[in-house]
Amino acid sequence: MTLSPSSIEQVIPGQGAMAQPSARARRRRFRFVANAKAATGLAVLGVYVLLAVIGPWIAPYDPDARSADVLQAPSARHWFGTTHLGQDIFSQILVGARSVMVVGLIAGVLATILSILIGVTAGYLGGAADEGLSAVSNVFLVIPALPLIIIVTSLVEQASDTLVALIIGLTSWAWGARVLRAQTLSLRRRDYVEAARATGERTWRIIGFEILPNLTAIIASGFVGTVIFAVMSEITLAFIGVSSMTSWNWGTILFWAQGQQALAQGAWWWFVPAGLAIALLGTALALINFGIDEFVSPRLRTGGRTRIRTADGRTVAMRVGFTPVLAPNPAPVPMQRPADPIGEDATS
Amino acid sequence: MRFLLQRVAFYLFTAWAAITLNFFIPRMVPGDPVQSLISRNQGRISADAVASLRVLFGLDSDRSLWEQYVAYWGQLLRGDLGLSFTFFPAPVSEVIGSSLPWTVGLVGVTTIVSFLLGTALGVGAGWRRGSWIDGLLPATTFLSSIPYFWLGLVAIALFAGPGSFFPSSGGYEPGLVPAFDAYFIPSALQHSILPAATILVSSMSGWILSMRNMMVTVASEDYITVAHAKGLSERRVALSYAARNALLPNVSGFALSLGFIVGGTLLVEIVFSYPGLGFQLFQAVGAKDYPLMQGIFLIITISVLVANLLADVAYLLLDPRTRKS
Amino acid sequence: GDSPNANKKSGQAATVLNVGMPNGPQAENNNPFLTTSAAASLGYRWQIYEPLMMWNPVKPAEPFKPWLATKAEWSSDYKTVKVTIRDNATWSDGQKVTAEDVAFTYNLVKKFPALNDQGVPYTDATASGNEVTISMASPQFVNQQKVLWRVPIVPKHLWEKIADPASDPVKQPVGSGPYTLKSFTPASMTLAVRDSGYWQDAPKVKELRYTSYTDNSAQTTALANGESEWSFVFIPNYQTVFVAKDQKNHKMWAPPVLGIHGLYLNTTKKPFDDPTLRKAMNMVVDRADIFTTAEAGYFHPEVKSVTGLPSPAGDSFIAPEYKGQEHKVDVEGAKALLTGAGYKLDGNTLKDRSGKPVTIRLTDPAGWSDYQTSLEIVKGNLAKIGIAATVDKANQDAWFRNVEQGNFEATFRWTESGATPYDIYRTVMDGRVLKPVGTASPAGNFGRFQSKEATDALVSYANATDDATRTTALATLQKIFVEQMPMIPVGADNIGGAYSTKNWTGWPDDSNPYGALQPTQPNAVDVVLHLKPANG
Amino acid sequence: MTLTESAPAPADEVVLEAVGLTKHFPVRRRLRDLLSRTPAVVHAVDDVSIALRRGRVTALVGESGSGKSTVARLLAQLYPRTGGDIRLHGRSTRVRGGRRFRAYVRRVQLILQDPFASLNPVHTVRYHLTRSLRIHGNAGAGPDGLDKALADLLTRVALTPPERYLDAFPHELSGGQRQRVAIARALGADPEVLLADEPVSMLDVSIRLGVLNLLQDLKDRLDLAILYITHDIASARYFADETIVMYAGRMVEGGDSETVTQRPAHPYTRLLIDSAPDPERITGAGGDGAAEGERGHGEPPSLIRPPAGCRFHPRCPAAMPRCATDLPPPIPVDDAPGHWAACWLYDADTVAAEKAVAEQAGTEAVR
Amino acid sequence: MSDQVLEIRGLCVDYGIGADAVRAVRDVDLTLHRGEVLGLAGESGSGKSTLAYGLTRLLPPPGVVSGGQVIYHPADGPPVDVLTLSPAKLREFRWAETSIVFQGAMNSLNPVHKVSTQLLDVIRAHEPKSTAAGRLARAKDLLRLVGISADRLDSYPHQLSGGMRQRVMIAMALALEPQVVIMDEPTTALDVVMQRQILGQLAELRERLGFAVLFITHDLSLLVEFSDRIAIMYGGRIVEEAPAARLYREPLHPYTEGLLHSFPALHGPRRELTGIPGSPPDLRAMPSGCAFHPRCPKAFDGCDEQVPVLGAPRVDDPARAVACRLHPAVAPPSR
Numbered sequence A: 001m002t003l004s005p006s007s008i009e010q011v012i013p014g015q016g017a018m019a020q021p022s023a024r025a026r027r028r029r030f031r032f033v034a035n036a037k038a039a040t041g042l043a044v045l046g047v048y049v050l051l052a053v054i055g056p057w058i059a060p061y062d063p064d065a066r067s068a069d070v071l072q073a074p075s076a077r078h079w080f081g082t083t084h085l086g087q088d089i090f091s092q093i094l095v096g097a098r099s100v101m102v103v104g105l106i107a108g109v110l111a112t113i114l115s116i117l118i119g120v121t122a123g124y125l126g127g128a129a130d131e132g133l134s135a136v137s138n139v140f141l142v143i144p145a146l147p148l149i150i151i152v153t154s155l156v157e158q159a160s161d162t163l164v165a166l167i168i169g170l171t172s173w174a175w176g177a178r179v180l181r182a183q184t185l186s187l188r189r190r191d192y193v194e195a196a197r198a199t200g201e202r203t204w205r206i207i208g209f210e211i212l213p214n215l216t217a218i219i220a221s222g223f224v225g226t227v228i229f230a231v232m233s234e235i236t237l238a239f240i241g242v243s244s245m246t247s248w249n250w251g252t253i254l255f256w257a258q259g260q261q262a263l264a265q266g267a268w269w270w271f272v273p274a275g276l277a278i279a280l281l282g283t284a285l286a287l288i289n290f291g292i293d294e295f296v297s298p299r300l301r302t303g304g305r306t307r308i309r310t311a312d313g314r315t316v317a318m319r320v321g322f323t324p325v326l327a328p329n330p331a332p333v334p335m336q337r338p339a340d341p342i343g344e345d346a347t348s
Numbered sequence B: 001m002r003f004l005l006q007r008v009a010f011y012l013f014t015a016w017a018a019i020t021l022n023f024f025i026p027r028m029v030p031g032d033p034v035q036s037l038i039s040r041n042q043g044r045i046s047a048d049a050v051a052s053l054r055v056l057f058g059l060d061s062d063r064s065l066w067e068q069y070v071a072y073w074g075q076l077l078r079g080d081l082g083l084s085f086t087f088f089p090a091p092v093s094e095v096i097g098s099s100l101p102w103t104v105g106l107v108g109v110t111t112i113v114s115f116l117l118g119t120a121l122g123v124g125a126g127w128r129r130g131s132w133i134d135g136l137l138p139a140t141t142f143l144s145s146i147p148y149f150w151l152g153l154v155a156i157a158l159f160a161g162p163g164s165f166f167p168s169s170g171g172y173e174p175g176l177v178p179a180f181d182a183y184f185i186p187s188a189l190q191h192s193i194l195p196a197a198t199i200l201v202s203s204m205s206g207w208i209l210s211m212r213n214m215m216v217t218v219a220s221e222d223y224i225t226v227a228h229a230k231g232l233s234e235r236r237v238a239l240s241y242a243a244r245n246a247l248l249p250n251v252s253g254f255a256l257s258l259g260f261i262v263g264g265t266l267l268v269e270i271v272f273s274y275p276g277l278g279f280q281l282f283q284a285v286g287a288k289d290y291p292l293m294q295g296i297f298l299i300i301t302i303s304v305l306v307a308n309l310l311a312d313v314a315y316l317l318l319d320p321r322t323r324k325s
Numbered sequence C: 001g002d003s004p005n006a007n008k009k010s011g012q013a014a015t016v017l018n019v020g021m022p023n024g025p026q027a028e029n030n031n032p033f034l035t036t037s038a039a040a041s042l043g044y045r046w047q048i049y050e051p052l053m054m055w056n057p058v059k060p061a062e063p064f065k066p067w068l069a070t071k072a073e074w075s076s077d078y079k080t081v082k083v084t085i086r087d088n089a090t091w092s093d094g095q096k097v098t099a100e101d102v103a104f105t106y107n108l109v110k111k112f113p114a115l116n117d118q119g120v121p122y123t124d125a126t127a128s129g130n131e132v133t134i135s136m137a138s139p140q141f142v143n144q145q146k147v148l149w150r151v152p153i154v155p156k157h158l159w160e161k162i163a164d165p166a167s168d169p170v171k172q173p174v175g176s177g178p179y180t181l182k183s184f185t186p187a188s189m190t191l192a193v194r195d196s197g198y199w200q201d202a203p204k205v206k207e208l209r210y211t212s213y214t215d216n217s218a219q220t221t222a223l224a225n226g227e228s229e230w231s232f233v234f235i236p237n238y239q240t241v242f243v244a245k246d247q248k249n250h251k252m253w254a255p256p257v258l259g260i261h262g263l264y265l266n267t268t269k270k271p272f273d274d275p276t277l278r279k280a281m282n283m284v285v286d287r288a289d290i291f292t293t294a295e296a297g298y299f300h301p302e303v304k305s306v307t308g309l310p311s312p313a314g315d316s317f318i319a320p321e322y323k324g325q326e327h328k329v330d331v332e333g334a335k336a337l338l339t340g341a342g343y344k345l346d347g348n349t350l351k352d353r354s355g356k357p358v359t360i361r362l363t364d365p366a367g368w369s370d371y372q373t374s375l376e377i378v379k380g381n382l383a384k385i386g387i388a389a390t391v392d393k394a395n396q397d398a399w400f401r402n403v404e405q406g407n408f409e410a411t412f413r414w415t416e417s418g419a420t421p422y423d424i425y426r427t428v429m430d431g432r433v434l435k436p437v438g439t440a441s442p443a444g445n446f447g448r449f450q451s452k453e454a455t456d457a458l459v460s461y462a463n464a465t466d467d468a469t470r471t472t473a474l475a476t477l478q479k480i481f482v483e484q485m486p487m488i489p490v491g492a493d494n495i496g497g498a499y500s501t502k503n504w505t506g507w508p509d510d511s512n513p514y515g516a517l518q519p520t521q522p523n524a525v526d527v528v529l530h531l532k533p534a535n536g
Numbered sequence D: 001m002t003l004t005e006s007a008p009a010p011a012d013e014v015v016l017e018a019v020g021l022t023k024h025f026p027v028r029r030r031l032r033d034l035l036s037r038t039p040a041v042v043h044a045v046d047d048v049s050i051a052l053r054r055g056r057v058t059a060l061v062g063e064s065g066s067g068k069s070t071v072a073r074l075l076a077q078l079y080p081r082t083g084g085d086i087r088l089h090g091r092s093t094r095v096r097g098g099r100r101f102r103a104y105v106r107r108v109q110l111i112l113q114d115p116f117a118s119l120n121p122v123h124t125v126r127y128h129l130t131r132s133l134r135i136h137g138n139a140g141a142g143p144d145g146l147d148k149a150l151a152d153l154l155t156r157v158a159l160t161p162p163e164r165y166l167d168a169f170p171h172e173l174s175g176g177q178r179q180r181v182a183i184a185r186a187l188g189a190d191p192e193v194l195l196a197d198e199p200v201s202m203l204d205v206s207i208r209l210g211v212l213n214l215l216q217d218l219k220d221r222l223d224l225a226i227l228y229i230t231h232d233i234a235s236a237r238y239f240a241d242e243t244i245v246m247y248a249g250r251m252v253e254g255g256d257s258e259t260v261t262q263r264p265a266h267p268y269t270r271l272l273i274d275s276a277p278d279p280e281r282i283t284g285a286g287g288d289g290a291a292e293g294e295r296g297h298g299e300p301p302s303l304i305r306p307p308a309g310c311r312f313h314p315r316c317p318a319a320m321p322r323c324a325t326d327l328p329p330p331i332p333v334d335d336a337p338g339h340w341a342a343c344w345l346y347d348a349d350t351v352a353a354e355k356a357v358a359e360q361a362g363t364e365a366v367r
Numbered sequence E: 001m002s003d004q005v006l007e008i009r010g011l012c013v014d015y016g017i018g019a020d021a022v023r024a025v026r027d028v029d030l031t032l033h034r035g036e037v038l039g040l041a042g043e044s045g046s047g048k049s050t051l052a053y054g055l056t057r058l059l060p061p062p063g064v065v066s067g068g069q070v071i072y073h074p075a076d077g078p079p080v081d082v083l084t085l086s087p088a089k090l091r092e093f094r095w096a097e098t099s100i101v102f103q104g105a106m107n108s109l110n111p112v113h114k115v116s117t118q119l120l121d122v123i124r125a126h127e128p129k130s131t132a133a134g135r136l137a138r139a140k141d142l143l144r145l146v147g148i149s150a151d152r153l154d155s156y157p158h159q160l161s162g163g164m165r166q167r168v169m170i171a172m173a174l175a176l177e178p179q180v181v182i183m184d185e186p187t188t189a190l191d192v193v194m195q196r197q198i199l200g201q202l203a204e205l206r207e208r209l210g211f212a213v214l215f216i217t218h219d220l221s222l223l224v225e226f227s228d229r230i231a232i233m234y235g236g237r238i239v240e241e242a243p244a245a246r247l248y249r250e251p252l253h254p255y256t257e258g259l260l261h262s263f264p265a266l267h268g269p270r271r272e273l274t275g276i277p278g279s280p281p282d283l284r285a286m287p288s289g290c291a292f293h294p295r296c297p298k299a300f301d302g303c304d305e306q307v308p309v310l311g312a313p314r315v316d317d318p319a320r321a322v323a324c325r326l327h328p329a330v331a332p333p334s335r
């Protein structure tokens, strides 16, 4: 009955009064992109997706083609240098992007869907269904994923990207399901869920339309997490040489580099681009995740801007417990001047 | 009582299911340990020798999978994990016993340190948003997005050249006998610095991030405002009020991560040739060493389950609220 | 202090030899019969236990060198061998090595198939005086070294007490060799030279330190920085990575043995059932390129002879008609051969007689980088005669299964190796192990090569009682191999290692190839006995 | 905008009736409780009987935690009941979900206590109302029909002009507006019974009045039966025809609102009425009535181990020995028809017996 | 020594900065006298809580104090402007001089610490020299003061009922015997019995300790009964200020009047409730002139242009102040 001052509603401006809803809705739609982190992440991801699509076409060389330039450092001819067979590493990276993106996205989508299906259902239904589904996800949680993936990929002779993605997806949903279940448990007794029930909504609709939208942040971060995990797994598998490597991916490049002891030979260019490409992809995804977090959670959103510029150009620190005072006060009453007039409240 | 029994039954079921899967999955793989042995000794084991190896590994008798499964449980219940193929006839328990301490030592310690350090930095970042610690986030995120092994390899290339203080592989200087003495311990420590640093760098930002977000959330709780209103010192509000509450979810995450210590370190151990369990598992998978694989899976399964239970209990202990459902 | 670690470090001078192998952590197991034991995997079993005779795989045709036995006499059908045991050898616990011990050892191997890691069909071994007669169920001409060189002799008085020798870790090994085990840790083992009682002059190396590095690159690093002085590991670009680190001392010697690696073609798959096509393919394979690029210029040396026999190990076996005939890349010749046989080169595509383009799938496990590189090269080579090849990076287990079942078009694989070319040809052409496609033939003939003539020749070679028969049979085999080209030989199997002359000299090399330079071969003990301090 | 005295209600048809309704919640136990045998439960509601009649408002008042909301949720069939019966038009119903549950909620709609929590923050007003209309088939034909129905609903709860509110998210609405949206949602189902759980609790008095007027109006026009749960006894007096007082999970008094509020019979009701702030008190006497407040000291009882007998007896100024042992049944109070109290004070026999005992004790003490 | 403890002058509080800013409190002047209970009522959303948190600078982001002064007069020593204190000074000032009982006691107590810890640490923070035993004795006294037995010290917040928690908060607020206690709807979630219990205790304590209270609530009856003076807020401004009984009897501002005609009385004859038509103002688009004019039954020409100033309508009655052009100010409100 009492409304805590920290609850979502009060943080959002204009509560208690009607602001122009249409303008508001528009602002809301673009706020996500306006978030600098999300925008950066999306831009980088966009480039990756683009490369995944057009990479093989724009690659200057056939990634398999051998040339006389054996083990050469980056040059104008070979931007990222060449391998011990004279293959162009830049082309390998470009061509390899597709497989990485395909595996990451398919596995991410699959694991996310599974974790939603199992986690949310278990959390919402409770009882025996919950026990059963939780047991299943616990079993999947305790099964060591990477060795399992190694084993399963070795079951088939030609593990295609899709298959690797499916396997990674199938083995990596459990954690997300667990988190979602816990969150659903706390959501399902929320009043608005009860209210939806009392309105007469069907169960699947309650799950899909009342609960799921409120899990967006978690689902998104779970998705991003699995994509990163899937990419890492794929690359790891290729790196340790267990997956079949019919197509190029960045792990394959690293595998060759490691197999030829590139670092010992001083061929840093063989290693560095693939590793950085992976790290950059991971960072982009993490940035998008931050963006989603701040977008969905109003607390983080206001938290994003801790220093704000006032109209007269000063910077003010926003912090809990010490509300900033904007106007410098004339002092009409005799006052104990504080020993240290520069507080964190108002600094110029 | 019923609740307790239910929990126990639940965990037992999970354990049973996981162990069963762990039994069957390795056996579904084509190829057998003998074949793997042959491939490792390309051409130097003759076809005639295969028979002797099959006899050696006890693969000559044709037992159905079901019989093997039953026998496996019989063994397990007697606390016998069987004999490893790769190190035949060393008992699996011995193989695990010799590599577990390394893993637990390296990864266990780094997990704890990374949790503590990450949490501390997360507290700082969350409390003082916009400060330098907060500014660290993009960097740590980047670091944590780098594949472990790549980071390890680069670390080796950069820091572990010949003549460097950092050894590039192994758990201790070859030739030393593991013992708690003034020769071995420093050597073991020296060998662990680089892998530990790698793990730290790439795992810490997860803790920083989750702690930071929890801090941000908690910092807007009423009781924090009240604590400020009470005029408590910044430190006390930040630590005793905000951090103490923000810690709760992180602690259960930490308990769970303890469970993954055993299994989650394959790559670091491979890259640094660290004589731990992850490396052993990798070898076992390659060698189709079912008994060893199962043994390691068992350890992983049990430790994850125990950690799970620990997380449950930790939450109960740390959070005095017995929440109404 | 009292720690065993205390005496480490100092006194490295030239009493210690550091041996390394990239085999990962080991479990304490010194059973000399088990391939899986630490002693076998690192090779120190041969420093503790000794065989009857010493054989030199690098010079397979040379006579055996007496070791624990002073003499070995084969019956003419090679079904029994009579060995004379030297009388000055003792076990490290002081007891004398007797013919009883030898007979016991062979009977032990016979009794426990698990210990018979060479699969020799022993029937009996009896001792009388200092002589032991070992008999076998079938002629063992091609397996002499397996009988005399690969069986570590163990003391009867200790081993008869072991209930199950196949699963005993033999924590305190007692052997007749020059060393005893001093300490064991999963990553390192130390062997100390025996104070007394060794039957020859005690080696100069007072202590052997074995280190099991976790993987190839760790081993390579250790070699490069001198931590390891002797090892056997594949080092890509070994010149820069290893030799260049100490030009004077770092050496690599990996001479070929009688075993080869090459491209198996599935002879049941059209159009590769056509020997002409196979021969044409053979003519374009650039072995030199493979040797330098894929095998780092030292591993798997080029097989030059058209017979597929490596040089120099196989030189003495080459039939006179093929002496001096070597493979060479001849694209034009290949093209001519093909067009002559009804193939058509249509632009960049080779069409077979039915007009279908010839394509081929080359496959090998993903993780085997030298094979993969070789395949890439072969792919390029084949393109020159219009064969479009794809390289498949298969999963290792699947590859094994598929190769054994004949489900492949072409794959790089090894043959077995032995004391005679028999093992090479048997692996490739043996009709006795021929199985239909889909059924595994683990013992060989993966390409499903069908030739009764070859099978007969193999049987005759193994069972012959006189050299003439053997020579004829071998010539037949070589003829078939050259004319039918069931497998395209590329590189020789080799045995050897990397070593450093910084502290120790006397290693075998091209100028003095007295034995195989590989720490895991029985020759290892011979090598160690040859070593002398570099500065002493 | 006038809240007039409600017309004398016709003794109308009972629409929804609770008979001996009981709800016990199992308690989530702590580690140390795991070993104890008896399962602990919260006796949230015990033996509550309420009849909701067409065109009438029944107020439910009582201390916080006495089970008022639980009764409402039980009546809405959101919780399974532990005991007792719920009758809709005289027919016993127990529905858990599915079609029959939806048929039930079409007739019985619940407005949850907390408007901040009961609207999904991610959905607009339009979504909430559309769903309610759709589910119950009141959405009209085609998009135009729906728009008309939505506008109609919003106009009914005085959220005008409707376009201004349709696309707003809950956080853009004031508390009062949210409470009205919640009411509109309930009305979208076109129910016969409205269970309104503190629908005006967090509004200032002027907005509160607006909402109550709305309900009043709906009741009159649509012949709704309304359960009105509140802490504001004064509003119960003005708004409800009948008032029931709950204490610690039990009904302690009931009757005509005016009677209950003006002549409370049960000691707890008296305490409640006396405790209610009353500006007239200072303006009249200048005192602050603290003396009366004294009686109320003591904590509400634990509902896990509720006191035996009358649950109010530990705090009751008029407690008699019997109160601690015997549970008082509803006993009619003579001052008005339909007025009853669950208190032994209104049982002539008990009072007489007590008096005798007290006298005897008195004489004994004298002796 | 004046008898004012807290003087709020021209206080403005915004949510957000720049174009996005919403001004929730506008130009508020308010004086709290020593030992008095000043009630603050008004429309929901009129800025009562914002005012209370703003003057103590506890408003969570994005709240900012955009102008004005909050002058505190300590019992001894010169007055200080709370808004210019450095964080360290502010920390010292807080609780020792001004304590707050927040709206939801449920959320005000740290769920993971015992009641004792939370009581003791405030004493320790402000009186570092006190002994542990002394602090404990004090904590026990405090609990007894609000009618909770001392053995409850070891309880966790969740083990206490809502009323008990509220009383623990009150005890805590009094721990350092501050001059001013601010209470934001301290009893809204409780039933009237509990509410009366708590307020009764508070009244008693005030008699003994002599602190002043700023009491915020929607419940006009409660306010009239409990406070000495009442201020009414509308649209971020104080629109009327008067002694409690007089405000109840003769409200001057039409909004106050409307409020008084909106609440039903429990006792006495049933009277007609008229309420206030219209809806609350939008903070982003405040009506020009008097914020109440669109809803005011008595509005006349010019109400939509001039912002009425708060002032005493009669020179001889300085205790009252109103901001309405019906009762133009003839004197500044009393200080």
Ligand SMILES: Nc1ncnc2c1ncn2[C@@H]1O[C@H](COP(=O)(O)OP(=O)(O)OP(=O)(O)O)[C@@H](O)[C@H]1O
Residues within 6 Å of the ligand: A010, A011, A012, A013, A014, A015, A016, A017, E015, E016, E022, E024, E043, E044, E045, E046, E047, E048, E049, E050, E051, E061, E062, E063, E218, E283
């Ligand atoms: N974070 C915020 N951003 C923008 N406006 C806000 C924010 N928080 C509160 N407001 C607005 O400020 C105004 C004053 O809010 P405040 O909480 O002070 O009202 P109140 O008088 O205490 O109301 P109530 O009686 O409902 O508690 C309200 O209109 C509210 O909508």
Ligand SMILES: Nc1ncnc2c1ncn2[C@@H]1O[C@H](COP(=O)(O)OP(=O)(O)OP(=O)(O)O)[C@@H](O)[C@H]1O
Residues within 6 Å of the ligand: B324, B325, D025, D026, D042, D043, D044, D063, D064, D065, D066, D067, D068, D069, D070, D071, D113, D303
């Ligand atoms: N789901 C639940 N599980 C366990 N106990 C519950 C549950 N819901 C309510 N209770 C308990 O049942 C009792 C009655 O709660 P209820 O919410 O019905 O009270 P109320 O009269 O509505 O109180 P308020 O006036 O504060 O709204 C309380 O003690 C409450 O703690």
Ligand SMILES: [Mg+2]
Residues within 6 Å of the ligand: D068, D069, D070, D113, D197
């Ligand atoms: Mg309630």
Ligand SMILES: [Mg+2]
Residues within 6 Å of the ligand: E048, E049, E050, E184
């Ligand atoms: Mg408020």
